[in-house]
Amino acid sequence: MIQRRLLALVAGAMVIAGACSSSSGSSAPSAAASAPPVASQPAASVGASATASQSAASPGPSVPTELGSTQGQTINVLAWPGYVENGSTSKDVDWVTDFQNKSGCTVKPQIFGTSDEAYTLFSTNPEQFDVVSASGDASLRLVRGGFVQPVNLALFKNYPDIFEALKNKPYNTVDGVPYGVPHGRGSNLLMWRTDLVNPAPTTWAQMFDPANGYKTSVYDAPIYIADAAVVLMKTRPELNIKNPYALDDTQFQAAIDLLNKQKPAITQRWTDYLKQMDDFRSGNSTVGTTWQIIANLLKGEKTPVKVNLIKPPEGATGWSDTWMINSKTKNLACAYAYVDYLVSPEINAKIAEWFGEAPGNSKSCALTVDKNHCTIFHADDDAFWKDVWYWQTPTADCVDGRTDVKCKDFGEWIKAWTAVKG
């Protein structure tokens, strides 16, 4: 009896599924329509993009020209750990309270561990987060999905001070339309326990070779495939990889093979930085790919964990982050005000030092506690960033500009990553 009813239910569901598919023709365009019309924007924004976006009269996305009062607005900010600190991590680390007092806004931070997590949170709750710190592998997905809005750069007091090298990039500007304010950049680094690993590793390639006996902790996201590609750029020049996010079939397969070879050495895949700290503290992992902030926190513990870290000579994957604003936000004034505050010289310096990355604001370099911070993190050293491959979403149209081959899109990266993990 029950079985028969169950069957009826399944059959009924199939009928409705069929009906829905036939009506999809009408529902698809409406989804596309919500994406910003990017093609019609005049290609006028070179360098001085602030003026370009001010011309609101020209066809293209409308951006706000003035903002109302910030009083009483509450903004939810989705950010990488360390970007929006309200004193809950460490009492002296706080760039929320002061802003709240000055502006009358309330700031509620929420952190995420991977760009994929950020994208999921944002896209499944399209109205919840007002502001998001997006790396290049999330930013374009957010733009294409219509989740974030074009910004009027003239309304950000601190925008002119942002390093030119970060402005008008493919991951924050689409067809000349800016979608956010650059925040800063950093490189993924190779960390090891100095008391447990001897000799010290010097290259990524060593971390990918199980023969070295490292207990390896790697980042748990499909984008990590690019880390293997970065190694291959040096060790297998015949593959001719020009950009680790533009991999054709052969190159992609080589990267996957390398990841599979690394598998026996892996003791941890992390997305939660606290979990990686855990593993390095206990010695469950001795070598791994990491962020500067993790090493700083480990070294700063009551019993400091003996770790060191480098950017190996192969180069590295990294990030260049952008503060973006929800296209559906009702708290535009506070969203603009807080983003402007976060990229102000003083606060941007604080975040850069706390997280361990290069600040986005050029005036921040004079305000860091460690006066060498910008030198150490190569904030203005464009040569350093030549071999840092900022996270970027791979697409079928190769992002390195090749047109004779198709590249693996991110969907295929995810499927392959699932298979690598096994």
Add this chain to the structure above:
Amino acid sequence: MTTAATTVGAGPGRSPARRAAAWLHRHRWLRLGLLLLLPLLWLGVVYLGSLFFLFINAFWSTDPFTSQVVREFTLDNFETLLSGAVYRTVTIRTIAFAVAVTATCIVLAYPIAFYMAKVASVRMRGVLAVAVLMPLWASYLIKAYSWRLILSDGGVLDWLLAPFGLKGPGFGDIAMWLVFTYLWLPYMILPIYAGLERIPDSLLEASADLGGHAWTTFRRVILPMSTPAVIAGSIFTFALTLGDYIVPGLVSTSQFIGNVIVINVAQDLPLAAAYSLVPLAIILIYLVVARRLGAFNAL
């Protein structure tokens, strides 16, 4: 009921509330309907509705460029699931763990439940009941994370075993099996306890009177009568293990069905939806079998 009826009858002015009550009293079906409206809405709209959307999503696809769902009928997701070896491996691994954890839980839970139901004094029974229930009051995450501390390199277990020249299993499959068994054990003990308690002592005495040894009594009376309870408990442990994705990430590097679903929710919701039909189907089959074996008689 009787007092209510008399007050209605004796009341001088019939207030609207009373009139409504009396009217409802006369309309049995409406009364039942109003009572069940909210739970039925919950079950029908929220619960089955979301399952239904999941089901539909499984037949859609994702635009790789925008990551948006394309609402056109396709069987691609199922093709991917069938052709990709990894999905088979992960499914088999998940089922294997669910079975292993369930079996271990039965072996551990049965003696405890038996002792509680048939041997222990009333006082002892209370103490044990609290001991079994206590872990359920602590957050699942706290428990899982404490197992990380126990099992990690140089952790509590290593430290305990060091005097014997032994080492803990570290993170990995064994760790996962231990943690799951620990987490779900109460869900096995309680139904078995309830099932055993329901067996009248007189039956056991009758078996003894008829010359049945302790073992024979257990094998021919207690075991058959408690089997539905064991199966009821196994539904919990099996389903809970099958659906988990936190523990694998915490104490191992392997993936469960849940982990693969999670990674796909961001980029390829339809594939995630299609894959989530797999554990759903497994559980449905399990429930049908369990029903045949009479597990629901014990609920």
